[in-house]
Amino acid sequence: MSVVTANPLFESASLLLRVKELEEQHLEFRNSVVCAFNQLLDLKDLNTGVHSTRLAEWALRVARKLNIPEEQLYQVEVAALLHDIGKIGVPDAILKKAGPLTAEERALINRHPEYSWSILRLFPGLEQASLYALHHHENFDGTGYPAGLKAHDIPLVSRIVSVIDAYDAMVSNRCYRQGLSHDEAVRRLLASSGTQFDSEVVQVFIPVAEQEAADVFAAAGTSTTAVL
């Protein structure tokens, strides 16, 4: 009778291989979820999706300059891409309203960071990004929402998203208004440094925005005062 004895080295190697396979499957699934959510934003409003992709690139550049560790950059990217996913819970008639909003409509729009958090937190591996999304409308002086957090109590990634989101909103065209020039948007970022925005993040972001404006200028062969 032959007795097959298990080789412990072989067993642990195949176990490690299996763990690696499962990890890869998990990452693949997580990336698919992020892409699907981004697609959802595109379907909701094309500009929002494109805007999110651009924000993600800027957020990564700023995060690296602020020495956020490489292993945390995925959460930065997801937060920048999907921080507004909660807008799916706000009716289009309010989101796209050209005229002034009523207090009730404003209150409903202001719920979107909580909606974003409530969606993203359900996915294993996106918990950190969900917190960054929750706080992306906090102001440095504590006057923002939803928690009224102040200064460095606001997660750094949320402070980054806040600055680049505001810049992007200022320079983008909307159906009801023309976007501001790069120079004017930077002037407004600086004017609100220390109140709405973290001045350190603004200082780090300005060269990134300058580069973006120069690239657009080079690509379009037009003035940098044209919208991005």
Ligand SMILES: [Fe+2]
């Ligand atoms: Fe937002």
